[in-house]
């Protein structure tokens with residue numbers, strides 16, 4: 001078991017000769033209760049199904065897995081949807097800016113400072129002012 005996932009996946013189960021469950025500690029920290037209630041059960045259910053059906057002829061979120069989730073007392077929703085929507089809303093949009101040497105991805109906060117407060121950001125490498133690219 002590992003705690004090294006990041007990004008939008010709440011958890012991940014890998015089968016094979018060395019089965020491994022990975023958890024996303026960042027996501028667990030953001031919504032501890034919901035996470036602990038569901039994600040471990042979700043991934044453990046994959047593991048149990050994998051052990052019961054080593055031939056791998058069944059779907060990862062198929063009826064067997066769903067039945068097991070209900071046995072845990074949980075709704076068998078497949079793709080951690082509660083996590084995905086939440087993370088997407090919290091994630092800041094990125095804006096592409098350009099200097100003389102490269103592209104820069106600016107956060108919404110910085111973008112707004114430039115657009116509405118007239119602030120300027122300079123590239124550390126070339127020292128030029130960052131300008132928005134045309135597609136933004």
Ligand SMILES: [Zn+2]
Pocket residue numbers: 042046060061078079
């Ligand atoms: Zn799953």
Ligand SMILES: [Zn+2]
Pocket residue numbers: 099100101102123124125126127128
């Ligand atoms: Zn530059």
